Amino acid sequence: xxxxxxxxxxxxxxxxxCQVGGRAWAGIPTLVWPDGIDEAVSDWLRAQVIDCGVAxxxxxxxxxxxxxxxxxxxxxxxxxxxxxxxxxxxxxxxxRKRSKASVKRINTSLKTIFSFYLWxxxxxxxxxxxxxxxxxxxxxxxxxxxxxxxxxxxxAKGRHGRVYHSWTTPLxxxxxxxxxxxxxxxxxxxxxxxxxxxxxxVNGERDSLMFSWAEETGARRAEIxxxxxxxxxxxxxxxxxxxxxxxxxxxxxxxxxxxQTIRVSPDLIVRTLDYIEFGRRKVVEACLKNIDYREPDxxxxxxxxxxxxxxxxxxxxxxxxxxxxxxxxxxxxRLRARFAVRTIETLVxxxxxDRMIGSESTWxxxxxxxAAEMMGHASPLSLRPYLTYVLxxxxxxxxxxxxxxxxxxxxxxxxxxxTLERRLHHQRDLQSAASHIKAGRNKDAATLLRSMxxxxx
Numbered sequence: 001x002x003x004x005x006x007x008x009x010x011x012x013x014x015x016x017x018c019q020v021g022g023r024a025w026a027g028i029p030t031l032v033w034p035d036g037i038d039e040a041v042s043d044w045l046r047a048q049v050i051d052c053g054v055a056x057x058x059x060x061x062x063x064x065x066x067x068x069x070x071x072x073x074x075x076x077x078x079x080x081x082x083x084x085x086x087x088x089x090x091x092x093x094x095x096r097k098r099s100k101a102s103v104k105r106i107n108t109s110l111k112t113i114f115s116f117y118l119w120x121x122x123x124x125x126x127x128x129x130x131x132x133x134x135x136x137x138x139x140x141x142x143x144x145x146x147x148x149x150x151x152x153x154x155x156a157k158g159r160h161g162r163v164y165h166s167w168t169t170p171l172x173x174x175x176x177x178x179x180x181x182x183x184x185x186x187x188x189x190x191x192x193x194x195x196x197x198x199x200x201x202v203n204g205e206r207d208s209l210m211f212s213w214a215e216e217t218g219a220r221r222a223e224i225x226x227x228x229x230x231x232x233x234x235x236x237x238x239x240x241x242x243x244x245x246x247x248x249x250x251x252x253x254x255x256x257x258x259x260q261t262i263r264v265s266p267d268l269i270v271r272t273l274d275y276i277e278f279g280r281r282k283v284v285e286a287c288l289k290n291i292d293y294r295e296p297d298x299x300x301x302x303x304x305x306x307x308x309x310x311x312x313x314x315x316x317x318x319x320x321x322x323x324x325x326x327x328x329x330x331x332x333x334r335l336r337a338r339f340a341v342r343t344i345e346t347l348v349x350x351x352x353x354d355r356m357i358g359s360e361s362t363w364x365x366x367x368x369x370x371a372a373e374m375m376g377h378a379s380p381l382s383l384r385p386y387l388t389y390v391l392x393x394x395x396x397x398x399x400x401x402x403x404x405x406x407x408x409x410x411x412x413x414x415x416x417x418x419t420l421e422r423r424l425h426h427q428r429d430l431q432s433a434a435s436h437i438k439a440g441r442n443k444d445a446a447t448l449l450r451s452m453x454x455x456x457x
Contacts, residue, residue, distance in 0.1 A: 010032045011063050012032050013027050014026055028045060030046075040120060043125075047123075065113075072094065073087075081129070083117070088149070091109075091110075092110060118132065152167065154166055193326075213227070225309055226298070229299060231250045248264045275299075280299065283306060296308055315332065
């Protein structure tokens with residue numbers, strides 16, 4: 001072994017005397033400290049080989065990855081059972097700043113550590129520490145708990161189209177995350193063009209509406225797809241919202257299986273209800289006519305299957321529309337950045353009014369924590385670049401927040417106006433075709449109807 005100092009943790013391999021189920025298991029790593037075996041980690045390493053069939057060479061690498069983390073815990077007198085997101089971020093920053101580890105190495109460490117905690121949760125070494133539970137799976141007493149260790153559900157498609165899910169940590173880094181200021185956030189003009197391109201496509205009304213939900217509520221794609229008709233207000237409730245200029249709450253399941261409320265403006269509600277009444281209804285009626293179908297309550301449906309869209313489909317739609325709109329270095333997720341900026345600007349305005357504040361104010365962390373709570377972020381650190389951007393803009397113009405909010409509201413109204421204009425255009429054409437038929441001008445009616453059909457293709 002390279003390390004011979006017991007205080008650093010020894011990795012000891014089992015020999016042929018290790019018998020499990022009547023079979024010898026040599027070469028399985030065991031982590032040992034001066035005060036004894038690290039039982040939980042060693043049990044996990046053994047389970048990877050015996051129960052999961054992972055190659056011993058791979059499990060040896062797991063041991064080498066988790067050993068420095070456990071060393072880090074012991075040095076700070078942190079029990080492994082009390083580790084949370086904050087401590088994992090502390091470990092991540094230690095690797096990045098002190099050890100100068102590569103992003104790949106940091107992410108490998110975080111994913112390996114998360115795998116250990118996931119196994120410990122599933123095997124009841126710890127209970128309700130890792131956020132892998134849906135709300136209905138929890139005891140009533142802790143039904144709305146915030147889990148110390150966040151988890152992110154990821155999906156993958158098998159060879160035969162079956163979708164599988166697994167869990168991973170949301171705390172990993174990427175080159176883009178490390179340099180978040182260099183990731184492009186769409187401008188007002190780019191977003192206007194984005195919607196113009198979107199509505200010209202098949203299912204354009206649906207796609208443009210999804211983009212608006214991302215920008216106006218800060219919801220992620222999986223959260224947008226959770227929104228159902230039952231979440232929306234009645235017309236009487238909507239009238240009240242408009243009169244009071246208030247937002248409507250919609251509860252969704254956010255990252256880490258946490259239930260959280262997103263706030264929806266009356267203008268966005270109006271667009272959504274209009275889409276349900278017309279664009280979505282066409283999809284539902286076509287499916288009821290052509291396939292064995294039962295209408296779901298979700299709003300954003302596939303026009304082919306009538307079922308709720310898959311998150312990967314939303315990404316694919318966004319990629320195509322962003323590319324056609326000429327917006328590089330951005331996707332639908334970056335529309336959340338627009339919401340992040342407006343959220344932080346609102347908090348800064350509420351807290352400080354017209355006073356100028358520096359980026360190192362003691363109030364900064366309060367703003368970041370509140371913004372992270374509103375956006376469903378696991379860590380407020382990821383929003384720090386947006387705060388710096390907001391403070392710089394605040395120096396340049398005190399009216400930026402109001403101007404952005406007004407521009408956003410005007411854009412929603414303009415999009416709804418465009419939807420109504422397109423709908424009325426088709427109705428006028430149908431009326432003209434009916435007049436031609438009534439007057440015996442069948443050829444003129446057929447030409448007009450073919451033109452309408454070409455526009456819908």
